[in-house]
Amino acid sequence: MARRKVILDCDPGHDDAVSIIIAASQKSDLDILGITTTAGNVEVEKTTCNALKISTLLDIDAPIFQGAKRPMVKAAEIAPEIHGETGMDGPKLPEPKITAEEKHAVDFIVDTLKQADGKVTLVPTGPLTNIAMALIKAPEVKGKIDEIVLMGGGTFGNWTPAAEFNIYVDAEAAKVVFDSNLPITMFGLDVTHQVIATKGLRERFSAIDNKISHFVVELLEFFGKTNEELFGFDGGPIHDACTTMYLIQPELFNFKHVNVEIETKGEYTYGMTAVDLYNVTGRIPHVKFADSVDQEAFWQLFGEILSSYSR
Numbered sequence: 001m002a003r004r005k006v007i008l009d010c011d012p013g014h015d016d017a018v019s020i021i022i023a024a025s026q027k028s029d030l031d032i033l034g035i036t037t038t039a040g041n042v043e044v045e046k047t048t049c050n051a052l053k054i055s056t057l058l059d060i061d062a063p064i065f066q067g068a069k070r071p072m073v074k075a076a077e078i079a080p081e082i083h084g085e086t087g088m089d090g091p092k093l094p095e096p097k098i099t100a101e102e103k104h105a106v107d108f109i110v111d112t113l114k115q116a117d118g119k120v121t122l123v124p125t126g127p128l129t130n131i132a133m134a135l136i137k138a139p140e141v142k143g144k145i146d147e148i149v150l151m152g153g154g155t156f157g158n159w160t161p162a163a164e165f166n167i168y169v170d171a172e173a174a175k176v177v178f179d180s181n182l183p184i185t186m187f188g189l190d191v192t193h194q195v196i197a198t199k200g201l202r203e204r205f206s207a208i209d210n211k212i213s214h215f216v217v218e219l220l221e222f223f224g225k226t227n228e229e230l231f232g233f234d235g236g237p238i239h240d241a242c243t244t245m246y247l248i249q250p251e252l253f254n255f256k257h258v259n260v261e262i263e264t265k266g267e268y269t270y271g272m273t274a275v276d277l278y279n280v281t282g283r284i285p286h287v288k289f290a291d292s293v294d295q296e297a298f299w300q301l302f303g304e305i306l307s308s309y310s311r
């Protein structure tokens, strides 16, 4: 069977890095056409630098393209309190052996979709600016997108009481994406808070004892500490990793088909994803919304993925 073509659009980011590690382990199933970066957890120059470092560490040969410096309408907001000043504080990373391509991420997404032989899956794990800009620049490429598998939103917030970080940072972009009529699979906080990398799990993965498992555990130690301090969790929820785990094993998750609207006006609710769990509005359910995960199977597969990396 042909490998599934994917573009990873991200803002690394500890959990973005974990998501890339998962995707890169599936060479026979996933064809990573490119990694695109956006402003999000930190400035785009830093998220790009982190993507280059991850790529160097993993020896990924997919090209990397820097994208949006700020959201479509409002000023950027970043989250150093969760990810540190570099956006990926904690582990010691190799200096990048590669550089980012000249082309802008939005142009790469558009050109790749136009030229693709078959359909491409977009996997955004940061604010949706690049994806929205690509859809605005070239709406004709929509037919080439088979699915948008994203991390964002939920029925509650983590950046405001109502809004999750990725959607809040660029709610206008999120609105473009959610209104696009494209198939959207959404991993929001309802499900990502079910995959918390606790101390016990970190010890289990450390025992795998290869270069990548140690790197991941170092990421999860830092991310766990900030999540404990800010949210009182027992570790860091590896939000973004749900997207690529789903690409590998969709049966890990349960879904509801729901309507989701993006709030762009509310004084207290800007960036909220209004998830119509009970179809009280009667609006067409157009989003595949992940509401739970088989945690044991998730961590089992995650351990197998880390073990698949050589020493």
Ligand code: BDR
Pocket: 013, 014, 015, 016, 041, 079, 082, 125, 126, 151, 158, 164, 165, 166, 239, 240
């Ligand atoms: C999302 O925000 C970022 O901090 C994480 O990388 C994740 O994509 C969780 O709200």
Ligand code: CA
Pocket: 010, 011, 012, 013, 015, 016, 040, 041, 125, 126, 240
């Ligand atoms: Ca992210």
